[in-house]
Amino acid sequence: MRIDVLTLFPRMFESPLSCSILNRAQEASLVEIALTDIRDFAADSYRKVDDKPYGGGPGMVMMPGAVFDCFEHVQKLSPDKGRTILLTPQGQKFDQKKAAELSAEKRLILIAGKYEGFDERIRIGLDAEQISIGDYVLNGGELAAMVIIDAVVRLLPGALGDEDSAKDDSFSEGLLEYPQYTRPEVFRDMKVPDILLSGDHAKIAEWRKQRSLERTKKWRPDLLQNNKDKK
Numbered sequence: 001m002r003i004d005v006l007t008l009f010p011r012m013f014e015s016p017l018s019c020s021i022l023n024r025a026q027e028a029s030l031v032e033i034a035l036t037d038i039r040d041f042a043a044d045s046y047r048k049v050d051d052k053p054y055g056g057g058p059g060m061v062m063m064p065g066a067v068f069d070c071f072e073h074v075q076k077l078s079p080d081k082g083r084t085i086l087l088t089p090q091g092q093k094f095d096q097k098k099a100a101e102l103s104a105e106k107r108l109i110l111i112a113g114k115y116e117g118f119d120e121r122i123r124i125g126l127d128a129e130q131i132s133i134g135d136y137v138l139n140g141g142e143l144a145a146m147v148i149i150d151a152v153v154r155l156l157p158g159a160l161g162d163e164d165s166a167k168d169d170s171f172s173e174g175l176l177e178y179p180q181y182t183r184p185e186v187f188r189d190m191k192v193p194d195i196l197l198s199g200d201h202a203k204i205a206e207w208r209k210q211r212s213l214e215r216t217k218k219w220r221p222d223l224l225q226n227n228k229d230k231k
Helices: 010-017 020-027 064-075 096-103 120-126 142-153 201-219 221-230
Strands: 002-007 032-037 083-093 107-112 129-132
Touching: 002 010, 002 064, 002 142, 010 020, 010 032, 010 142, 020 032, 020 142, 032 064, 064 107, 064 120, 083 120, 083 142, 096 142, 107 142, 129 142, 201 221
Parallel strands: 002 032, 002 107, 083 107, 083 129
Antiparallel strands: none
């Protein structure tokens, strides 16, 4: 997979992309992640990419020129056209199902905005899919892009040491993950449940399924309702 990120702040990605699973996935050639600075395509020497909105109002809006030129340059860097995504609070909410869907793509092009958002002609002209990571506003789309990259890359075959790890994640089956325990068996008078020490894998699986259901009912009942609505 190739992931291109169009951003005003490429340095924000340096640390996350050089650590842990993301770094190992790149070293193993499971994913290629390329960062392109939108400011490099500004029309003037001041590298200006934003301006005041027509009609008045606070803040600044990203102008279409630099974004279009940057996008058209990046798209030519690979023979795969790619799936283009604008990171914006107005987009479809990102979830585990969307992460799995995106992980099947050969190429993603993520466009991170800043300021008060994009000139509407960017969305229309690029025919881009819009994705939001939640109902709140960030200073820009960089953190949202990092979230999507992290969630997608860990689903690529070979990215995790144990291929079953992703299958057991919270939300993968529409439920929160069951409780996990490790050594020591007793810590500050808190003991690992006996069932997990029994060696009976069928009973352990059933216990985990029930705990997942209980947690979801208690902490995220909306997930159960969502699953019911989809049936």
